[in-house]
Amino acid sequence: xxxxxxxxxxxxxxxxxRTRSSIYLSMPEFKILVDTTPDLRHQALxxxxxxxxxxxxxxxxxxxxxxxDDLRRFCEMQGGxxxxxxxxxxxxxxxxxxxxxxxPAKKVPGYVHVIPHVITGPFELGGLEITPLPVPHGAVSTLxxxxxxxxxxxxxxLSDCAAVPDPIRExxxxxxxxIIDGLREKPHPTHLNVSGAVEAAQAIGAxxxxxxxxxxxxxxxxxxxxxxxxxxxxxxxxxxxxELH
Amino acid sequence: xxxxxxxxxxxxxxxxxRTRSSIYLSMPEFKILVDTTPDLRHQALxxxxxxxxxxxxxxxxxxxxxxxDDLRRFCEMQGGxxxxxxxxxxxxxxxxxxxxxxxPAKKVPGYVHVIPHVITGPFELGGLEITPLPVPHGAVSTLxxxxxxxxxxxxxxLSDCAAVPDPIRExxxxxxxxIIDGLREKPHPTHLNVSGAVEAAQAIGAxxxxxxxxxxxxxxxxxxxxxxxxxxxxxxxxxxxxELH
Numbered sequence: 404x405x406x407x408x409x410x411x412x413x414x415x416x417x418x419x420x421r422t423r424s425s426i427y428l429s430m431p432e433f434k435i436l437v438d439t440t441p442d443l444r445h446q447a448l449x450x451x452x453x454x455x456x457x458x459x460x461x462x463x464x465x466x467x468x469x470x471x472d473d474l475r476r477f478c479e480m481q482g483g484x485x486x487x488x489x490x491x492x493x494x495x496x497x498x499x500x501x502x503x504x505x506x507p508a509k510k511v512p513g514y515v516h517v518i519p520h521v522i523t524g525p526f527e528l529g530g531l532e533i534t535p536l537p538v539p540h541g542a543v544s545t546l547x548x549x550x551x552x553x554x555x556x557x558x559x560x561l562s563d564c565a566a567v568p569d570p571i572r573e574x575x576x577x578x579x580x581x582i583i584d585g586l587r588e589k590p591h592p593t594h595l596n597v598s599g600a601v602e603a604a605q606a607i608g609a610x611x612x613x614x615x616x617x618x619x620x621x622x623x624x625x626x627x628x629x630x631x632x633x634x635x636x637x638x639x640x641x642x643x644x645x646e647l648h
Numbered sequence: 649x650x651x652x653x654x655x656x657x658x659x660x661x662x663x664x665x666r667t668r669s670s671i672y673l674s675m676p677e678f679k680i681l682v683d684t685t686p687d688l689r690h691q692a693l694x695x696x697x698x699x700x701x702x703x704x705x706x707x708x709x710x711x712x713x714x715x716x717d718d719l720r721r722f723c724e725m726q727g728g729x730x731x732x733x734x735x736x737x738x739x740x741x742x743x744x745x746x747x748x749x750x751x752p753a754k755k756v757p758g759y760v761h762v763i764p765h766v767i768t769g770p771f772e773l774g775g776l777e778i779t780p781l782p783v784p785h786g787a788v789s790t791l792x793x794x795x796x797x798x799x800x801x802x803x804x805x806l807s808d809c810a811a812v813p814d815p816i817r818e819x820x821x822x823x824x825x826x827i828i829d830g831l832r833e834k835p836h837p838t839h840l841n842v843s844g845a846v847e848a849a850q851a852i853g854a855x856x857x858x859x860x861x862x863x864x865x866x867x868x869x870x871x872x873x874x875x876x877x878x879x880x881x882x883x884x885x886x887x888x889x890x891e892l893h
Contacts, residue, residue, distance in 0.1 A: 405689060405721040406698030441686050441715055444650060453651030465717035465746075470686055472710035476650040500745055501710075 404619050411619040418623035418638035422446060423466045424562045424616045426582070427455075428550065430647065433529025435459060437548065437560060443470025449640065453480060457528050458517075460489035461562055462545035463496035471501050475515040484516040488526070490537075490546055494519045522546065530647070531557075536571045538564035541593030549574055553648045558582070559609065562616055565593050567603040578609045580643055585614030597626070604634050613637040649864050656864040663868035663883035667691055668711045669807045669861045671827070672700075673795065675892065678774020680704060682793065682805060688715025694885065698725060702773050703762075705734035706807055707790035708741035716746050720760040729761040733771070735780075735791055739764045767791065775892070776802075781816045783809035786838030794819055798893045803827070804854065807861055810838050812848040823854045825888055830859030833866075842871070849879050858882040 404412050411419050423440030427450065436455040440446070455477045461467055478485050489497065497519075498505045504515045520526075525534045536547035540563045547561035556578035561567065564584050567575075575581060585600030595603065597614060604612035615637040617626065626636045649657050656664050668685030672695065681700040685691070700722040706712055723730050734742065742764075743750045749760045765771075770779045781792035785808045792806035801823035806812065809829050812820075820826060830845030840848065842859060849857035860882040862871065871881045 405692045405718065406725050441689065441718065444686065445690055447650045469714040469717060472714060473650065473686065480651050 407619060409619055411622045414622055416623055417640075418636075419619075420639055421617060421619070422639055425467075426560055427452060428529075428531070428558075430529045430531070433457075433531075435528060435531070437461065438467040438562070439470040439474060440467055441465070441469040443473045446639075447473070447476075455485065456481070458485060458487045459522075459533070459546075459548060460487065460493045460497065461547065461560075462540060462543060463489075463493045463500070464563070467563070468497065468500065471497065471504070472515055474504075474517065475513060478516050479513050484518045486520055487517045488520045488522050488528075490535075490544070491521045492543075493546070494521060534574060536561065536574060538568065538571055539566055540564055547571070547575075549578065552645075555579075555648075557645045558643070559607070563593070564595055565591075566595070566599070567607070572603065572607050575607045575609070578607070579611070579645065581607055581609035581612040582615050582637055583612060584616045586616055587618045587620045597630075601631060601634055605631070611635065613641070652864060654864055656867045659867055661868055662885075663881075664864075665884055666862060666864070667884055670712075671805055672697060673774075673776070673803075675774050675776070678702075678776075680773060680776070682706065683712040683807070684715040684719060685712055686710070686714040689718045691884075692718070692721075700730065701726070703730060703732045704767075704778070704791075704793060705732065705738045705742065706792065706805075707785060707788060708734075708738045708745070709808070712808070713742065713745065716742065716749070717760055719749075719762065720758060723761050724758050729763045731765055732762045733765045733767050733773075733778075735782075735789070736766045737788075738791070739766060779819060781806065781819060783813065783816055784811055785809055792816070792820075794823065797890075800824075800893075802890045803888070804852070808838070809840055810836075811840070811844070812852070817848065817852050820852045820854070823852070824856070824890065826852055826854035826857040827860050827882055828857060829861045831861055832863045842875075846876060846879055850876070856880065858886070 422442035425438045425440045428435040433456050434454040435457050437459045504517050522535045532551040534549040537544050538547050545563045550558045559575040559578045559581045561583045583600045584595045585597045586594035590596050600614045612634045667687035670683045670685045673680040679699040680702050682704045749762050767780045777796040779794040782789050783792050790808045795803045804820040804823045804826045806828045828845045829840045830842045831839035835841050845859045857879045
């Protein structure tokens with residue numbers, strides 16, 4: 404955190420270098436980015452990404468959106484506009500913030516250009532079934548996502564939620580991997596705290612669960628040690644492999 | 649650059665790791681940030697910044713603005729709203745993009761909160777005289793800045809300009825240091841190219857001049873070698889010391 408001298412912010416453990424929450428799904432023929440954080444360029448360079456055929460948005464808060472203009476590189480490399488997916492409210496907010504990326508009167512080579520797609524229910528991209536999981540996040544709602552393939556629930560991503568309502572727990576139940584908001588110990592009005600994340604993760608019962616969107620309160624090692632079996636801590640650059648059919 | 653395999657993007661020379669253009673002025677009792685790039689958090693962590701008492705904006709394009717929300721940390725550490733300075737058009741655009749930071753009905757602890765100040769002419773901050781230098785940047789105008797102290801011209805910063813009009817050259821003349829837009833070799837509609845930057849720098853005749861806002865076209869070493877005496881290449885983390893009176 405800017406200006407912070409705490410042991411976690413000064414840690415040499417790369418897992419304590421926490422950039423803003425985002426995930427990237429890489430299939431043989433399709434690549435999906437979830438959110439465009441202000442760290443997008445750094446994350447893309449670090450992971451050597453050169454493709455993103457679709458971008459999903461959980462919600463349009465600054466820490467999930469403000470790297471949006473860096474999508475220009477994917478438009479440039481892929482030679483066309485980029486489909487983006489989000490709730491109607493999210494897409495409207497993105498268009499208010501980056502109007503030049505939507506239906507530009509003049510298409511400037513090298514500029515970001517997107518085609519918005521409102522998420523109204525489950526949809527398919529690159530052979531994955533994507534089920535939106537609306538969850539409360541203070542005054543707004545965010546979308547989590549369930550990624551399935553051939554009826555198998557592979558991954559549930561719930562990056563920003565103050566609670567996980569029962570119907571969403573039901574949809575998430577039995578996934579291979581769950582990544583879930585677990586901001587800090589003290590309760591927070593718009594995020595699950597660690598004990599709330601643990602409660603929801605245990606109720607959902609994924610094969611493996613990981614908390615994300617953490618503050619600098621605890622180091623990776625210290626936070627990991629206090630969590631019950633089956634629940635770990637996500638970190639920058641963490642990777643999962645899934646067998647696709 | 650995202651997805652690029654060129655020798656400059658793959659270079660191990662830290663001077664070839666180019667984040668978005670921004671400068672920071674540190675006086676004993678006052679600190680000024682110029683622009684809030686999407687890289688602001690990374691830049692602030694790299695340089696271990698913990699104060700910014702005022703923020704100047706050259707213009708509100710994404711590569712100069714989208715780290716704005718990270719100003720929240722300076723508000724939090726300094727315990728109050730942050731004065732920001734820019735042209736009327738720039739401040740209006742920032743307010744459209746980040747309305748929650750301006751006169752929030754509900755002040756949320758930890759959120760960014762700014763007090764806008766329209767730049768209409770020279771002003772003073774932290775003992776420095778700041779002279780705005782309007783320069784053309786395609787369809788818009790950006791502000792460069794001349795920083796002086798006790799009548800001495802210390803630094804001229806012209807990060808984004810397609811040309812430097814004569815009255816601005818006159819104001820900049822004789823500064824100790826000039827930092828000037830020099831995007832690439834090929835002409836560009838909104839930026840000076842290298843030869844344009846060299847021509848303007850030689851006309852201005854600063855003690856030392858440095859080109860900035862470069863693409864990945866040439867490495868730091870290669871670009872430096874082709875420049876005439878007295879003109880160098882700015883790089884991330886470059887520092888200048890000035891004697892203040």
